[in-house]
Amino acid sequence: xxxxxxxxxxxxxxxxxxxxxxxxxxxxxxxxxxxxxxxxxxxxxxxxxxxxxxxxxxxxxxxxxxxxxxxxxxxxxxxxxxxxxxxxxxxxxxxxxxxxxxxxxxxxxxxxxxxxxxxxxxxxxxxxxxxxxxxxxxxxxxxxxxxxxxxxxxxxxxxxxxxxxxxxxxxxxxxxxxxxxxxxxxxxxxxxxxxxxxxxxxxxxxxxxxxxxxxxxxxxxxxxxxxxxxxxxxxxxxxxxxxxxxxxxxxxxxxxxxxxxxxxxxxxxxxxxxxxxxxxxxxxxxxxxxxxxxxxxxxxxxxxxxxxxxxxxxxxxxxxx
Amino acid sequence: xxxxxxxxxxxxxxxxxxxxxxxxxxxxxxxxxxxxxxxxxxxxxxxxxxxxxxxxxxxxxxxxxxxxxxxxxxxxxxxxxxxxxxxxxxxxxxxxxxxxxxxxxxxxxxxxxxxxxxxxxxxxxxxxxxxxxxxxxxxxxxxxxxxxxxxxxxxxxxxxxxxxxxxxxxxxxxxxxxxxxxxxxxxxxxxxxxxxxxxxxxxxxxxxxxxxxxxxxxxxxxxxxxxxxxxxxxxxxxxxxxxxxxxxxxxxxxxxxxxx
Numbered sequence: 001x002x003x004x005x006x007x008x009x010x011x012x013x014x015x016x017x018x019x020x021x022x023x024x025x026x027x028x029x030x031x032x033x034x035x036x037x038x039x040x041x042x043x044x045x046x047x048x049x050x051x052x053x054x055x056x057x058x059x060x061x062x063x064x065x066x067x068x069x070x071x072x073x074x075x076x077x078x079x080x081x082x083x084x085x086x087x088x089x090x091x092x093x094x095x096x097x098x099x100x101x102x103x104x105x106x107x108x109x110x111x112x113x114x115x116x117x118x119x120x121x122x123x124x125x126x127x128x129x130x131x132x133x134x135x136x137x138x139x140x141x142x143x144x145x146x147x148x149x150x151x152x153x154x155x156x157x158x159x160x161x162x163x164x165x166x167x168x169x170x171x172x173x174x175x176x177x178x179x180x181x182x183x184x185x186x187x188x189x190x191x192x193x194x195x196x197x198x199x200x201x202x203x204x205x206x207x208x209x210x211x212x213x214x215x216x217x218x219x220x221x222x223x224x225x226x227x228x229x230x231x232x233x234x235x236x237x238x239x240x241x242x243x244x245x246x247x248x249x250x251x252x253x254x255x256x257x258x259x260x261x262x263x264x265x266x267x268x269x270x271x272x273x274x275x276x277x278x279x280x281x282x283x284x285x286x287x288x289x290x291x292x293x294x295x296x297x298x299x300x301x302x303x304x305x306x307x308x309x310x311x312x313x314x315x316x317x318x319x320x321x
Numbered sequence: 322x323x324x325x326x327x328x329x330x331x332x333x334x335x336x337x338x339x340x341x342x343x344x345x346x347x348x349x350x351x352x353x354x355x356x357x358x359x360x361x362x363x364x365x366x367x368x369x370x371x372x373x374x375x376x377x378x379x380x381x382x383x384x385x386x387x388x389x390x391x392x393x394x395x396x397x398x399x400x401x402x403x404x405x406x407x408x409x410x411x412x413x414x415x416x417x418x419x420x421x422x423x424x425x426x427x428x429x430x431x432x433x434x435x436x437x438x439x440x441x442x443x444x445x446x447x448x449x450x451x452x453x454x455x456x457x458x459x460x461x462x463x464x465x466x467x468x469x470x471x472x473x474x475x476x477x478x479x480x481x482x483x484x485x486x487x488x489x490x491x492x493x494x495x496x497x498x499x500x501x502x503x504x505x506x507x508x509x510x511x512x513x514x515x516x517x518x519x520x521x522x523x524x525x526x527x528x529x530x531x532x533x534x535x536x537x538x539x540x541x542x543x544x545x546x547x548x549x550x551x552x553x554x555x556x557x558x559x560x561x562x563x564x565x566x567x568x569x570x571x572x573x574x575x576x577x578x579x580x581x
Contacts, residue, residue, distance in 0.1 A: 197493065
């Protein structure tokens with residue numbers, strides 16, 4: 001692993017370690033959701049920022065992961081750890097089935113196809129009420145346990161979710177900063193040149209798409225064992241759009257974009273709760289301003305800020321040398 | 322001629338776009354290690370020949386054989402992997418990427434099947450990447466761009482973009498056996514042309530088989546073992562430079578009397 005990746009990871013681990021000590025307990029709950037949203041946003045980030053595909057249906061995959069793990073662990077008594085793994089695999093298979101025809105489309109058409117998929121999944125949840133509980137949802141989903149320890153407190157789940165995020169982030173950093181990252185960007189930039197360079201464009205796109213859906217499934221499964229309840233309202237089109245906004249606001253071509261976007265767009269609604277009616281309008285305004293003045297998102301800006309801060313500190317230190 | 326091994330064999334190739342016949346019954350046989358040029362007026366179908374060979378277009382009729390395998394009908398990626406490298410009329414690179422990354426995409430193309438392995442940091446993949454970086458620097462050294470390996474491709478001069486494209490296509494893995502150059506000197510001045518062609522001569526000396534589309538007739542007559550002349554999608558002549566230069570049909574259609 002190269003120095004840059006280690007630096008990024010150390011920074012993330014540092015922040016995650018510090019947060020429980022400095023922020024009031026209420027924030028741990030929010031940060032569990034930030035972690036879950038980060039997983040989804042990271043998956044969508046490599047899809048949008050790297051291979052250049054847009055998905056407006058990630059809430060559908062989030063739902064499949066959540067419901068699959070919920071159903072398997074309640075109706076079939078499968079251990080939640082194992083049901084999460086199965087849920088991720090099930091989501092990936094659905095991602096593959098959706099991806100094969102959908103990836104023949106591109107741009108707006110792919111966005112529409114995935115949007116439709118999200119809507120269909122929402123409908124299916126309502127209609128298959130024997131399995132999903134319909135509009136009422138599923139209750140009493142078992143919590144994750146480790147021996148006698150139950151992941152019930154916000155702190156324990158905070159640690160669990162962020163360990164998963166750190167693992168996924170490590171994985172993605174390696175991919176993005178390897179020639180594979182260049183291949184993904186290449187496929188987006190010029191399919192013809194990519195293919196005559198020996199890259200199987202369709203397979204590469206499909207792989208990234210499936211991985212992206214599997215991450216949404218993972219987030220969904222972790223969600224269901226945290227809240228211990230799943231209902232259709234958590235998986236609406238608005239969720240898909242919110243995740244998309246996280247990626248764009250955070251910075252779709254920057255490894256930190258997903259996490260930065262998730263932090264901003266998970267915390268902001270908490271403060272805008274009293275003004276729910278204007279929340280969507282506010283998002284729209286922020287998005288417009290960002291696309292106009294910061295098309296690369298906030299993460300690259302933060303990196304610059306951080307680097308100049310570092311330089312300032314090291315300059316100060318050099319006096320003593 | 323038949324005793325030499327034919328690397329590329331094109332039999333009665335026809336390519337149509339709707340009502341337009343871009344190539345009609347084109348045949349071409351290229352021997353290993355030879356230098357073939359394709360000339361002809363604009364719209365004669367020269368680039369179409371390249372597009373069909375590299376798999377970007379599917380021919381309506383005819384077959385293409387490369388190195389003992391039938392390649393017509395296979396995907397561009399598969400054809401590239403068999404060892405056919407091509408450049409474009411206007412240099413095409415990945416503009417928003419560093420020079421080095423441009424090369425690594427082809428050199429490390431093997432890792433495209435190991436998304437999970439790359440993320441998990443499996444050693445043999447790390448080795449492919451490390452070896453690839455070394456090979457990339459050798460190639461960049463060859464085209465004299467190693468000093469600019471961290472520059473973004475879109476910041477390079479036109480001549481450097483051509484050189485980058487050449488290095489990028491030579492970076493194909495496994496090593497290419499046939500190089501298709503589509504007007505490699507267009508947009509370059511005399512000095513840049515000379516330097517670029519020196520690279521091409523070196524490749525030829527190393528035994529690479531080359532097919533070049535080119536408009537500079539003096540250059541073509543000078544370097545080619547054989548010349549294929551296309552006109553309205555049909556083969557007008559296919560012979561050694563001396564014979565092509567004196568071919569009346571070629572003079573009428575393309576060269577004009579002053580060169581002959």
